Amino acid sequence: MRLTKFGHACIRIEHADQTVVIDPGVFTEPEAVAGATAILITHEHPDHWTPDQLRRTDAPIYTIAAVAHQIEQSARSVLERVTVVGPGQDFTPGLPVSVVGQKHAIIHDELPHFDNSGYLIEIAGRVLFHPGDALTLPPRPVDLLCLPVSAPWLKISECIDYARAVGAAKSLAIHDKIYTDAALDIAAGHLQRFLEPKGLTYSRVEPGSEFNSRGVHLLEGTPQPLRASRTGTSLACDSANSASGSELATMPQPANSRALLPDT
Numbered sequence: 001m002r003l004t005k006f007g008h009a010c011i012r013i014e015h016a017d018q019t020v021v022i023d024p025g026v027f028t029e030p031e032a033v034a035g036a037t038a039i040l041i042t043h044e045h046p047d048h049w050t051p052d053q054l055r056r057t058d059a060p061i062y063t064i065a066a067v068a069h070q071i072e073q074s075a076r077s078v079l080e081r082v083t084v085v086g087p088g089q090d091f092t093p094g095l096p097v098s099v100v101g102q103k104h105a106i107i108h109d110e111l112p113h114f115d116n117s118g119y120l121i122e123i124a125g126r127v128l129f130h131p132g133d134a135l136t137l138p139p140r141p142v143d144l145l146c147l148p149v150s151a152p153w154l155k156i157s158e159c160i161d162y163a164r165a166v167g168a169a170k171s172l173a174i175h176d177k178i179y180t181d182a183a184l185d186i187a188a189g190h191l192q193r194f195l196e197p198k199g200l201t202y203s204r205v206e207p208g209s210e211f212n213s214r215g216v217h218l219l220e221g222t223p224q225p226l227r228a229s230r231t232g233t234s235l236a237c238d239s240a241n242s243a244s245g246s247e248l249a250t251m252p253q254p255a256n257s258r259a260l261l262p263d264t
Helices: 051-055 065-074 076-081 156-166 181-198
Strands: 002-005 011-015 018-022 038-041 061-063 082-084 097-100 118-123 126-130 144-148 170-174 201-203 209-211 226-228 233-236
Touching (some): 011 126, 051 076, 065 082, 170 181
Parallel strands (some): 038 061, 061 082, 144 170
Antiparallel strands (some): 002 011, 002 233, 118 126
16 A cells, blocks of 8 residues: 655545545646546645546546536546535445535635535555545544645644544645745644654654655654655555555655645
8 A cells, every 4th residue: 555645635545446536626737647546636726626637537427416516617628537526425436435515615705605525534454534624523543634734714723623533543734835944843843742652652743754654654653754755655555565664665756836726
């Protein structure tokens, strides 16, 4: 089993002969969708999907009605591959998935309240939760939380409280493109300060750094320090390592520097 963190909010999950990619958006490297067997999209904002990303793959696309409507308007050529899913629904795009939540976190009361659904995914007996742009609590225990850490709708206190409420043994930073490195370091310090006394860990793997986790993988054990590299980041777990953890494979770093839209 291999987990790869691509740019911003994108997670790639490879297990057996399945490759499920969540939220490949404008900050995500094109390589994220290569060979995908399913694409999951949490909501309509361009940092979570783009027409170009969907055109790069022939994989089926699973998403909520609001995104399907936008795909119909801007990427009609891929519409026949779209399956609309909704809150509370279970489906199996190669891996068992449950749809969790209905609304995006509030950016401002005077802005539209967008739809958003997260995805709870079972992988080799472990459970990963990607909430999209929301602080929705999952309906069952989670081993790995993909934790949004920087957004116009999020304060660090809310991020901390959410991670503690979910109670996942591991939290992996996502939605991390719009803070400076200094701000992300401050956020990490706060998260570690509040999570570690509860036996929980927080990790952020940034593009351009290698997460050297040989002997320990993200779904069990303790992450090791980051080591500088010119490549992107992935965390791999295979059967040979299942007793003691994982080893690293690398992916290219993102080059896209387009500004994030204010309603992300």
